[in-house]
Amino acid sequence: MSGRRAAFAAAAESFAGAPFRFRGRDPRTGLDCVGLAIAALQKIGSAPPRIAPYAMRQRDLPAQLAALAEAGFGPVDGPIQSGDLLLLKAAPAQLHLAVAGPEGSLIHAHAGLGRVVLTPAPCPFPVQRHWRLRED
Numbered sequence: 001m002s003g004r005r006a007a008f009a010a011a012a013e014s015f016a017g018a019p020f021r022f023r024g025r026d027p028r029t030g031l032d033c034v035g036l037a038i039a040a041l042q043k044i045g046s047a048p049p050r051i052a053p054y055a056m057r058q059r060d061l062p063a064q065l066a067a068l069a070e071a072g073f074g075p076v077d078g079p080i081q082s083g084d085l086l087l088l089k090a091a092p093a094q095l096h097l098a099v100a101g102p103e104g105s106l107i108h109a110h111a112g113l114g115r116v117v118l119t120p121a122p123c124p125f126p127v128q129r130h131w132r133l134r135e136d
Contacts, residue, residue, distance in 0.1 A: 004044065005083030005133050011043035012036060012099040012107040018116045020109050027116075033097040033109045036116055037085060040099065041071060073131035080104075084132050088125035096125065 021030020027039050038048040049067035073085055080086065080100050088108075090096040098108035104121030 004135055005081070007044045008040050008133050009083040009099060009101055009107070011040035013101055013118060014043070015039055015116045016107065016118050018109075020111050020114045020116070022111070024109075031109050031116055032111075036107070036109045037071075037097055037099065046072060068131050072134050074134050076130055076132045080127065080130055081132070084130045086123070086127050087129045088123070089128050090125050095128065098123075100130070 015027050015031060015036060018027040018036075019030040020032065021035075022032050023035070024030035024032050025035045025038055031039055034051055038051070041048050049070040051067055068085070076084065082100050082102050084100040086098045086100055086106070088096045088098055096108065098106045101107045101118055104123070106119040106121075106123050108117065108119065109115075110117045110119075
């Protein structure tokens, strides 16, 4: 795995235990799934993208997903690797972002548990798409 992707995965994992807060962007006061990705990018020195407003429950995120390229992510087909950003279908009308962690684990802001967690493999949700951080 590349240095930048490894750093992104490690940064996301470092926020395990941070409180959950919808639209949260600060690990001290709370992160949601988008906030986790933004905080991890900031921790590795990357400028976060501008994110369009979003609802807790929605089926499509075209404006938000367009920001991924701005943040340095490109779409990937094939096996998921540590440091990949995953779009998961958590429920019929709920999409969820997570970071692939080591050994197939999942790093994500879990609303039900109220914090950022590291979930062991296998991934509990269907993966809709995934992206990989480009090397600069």
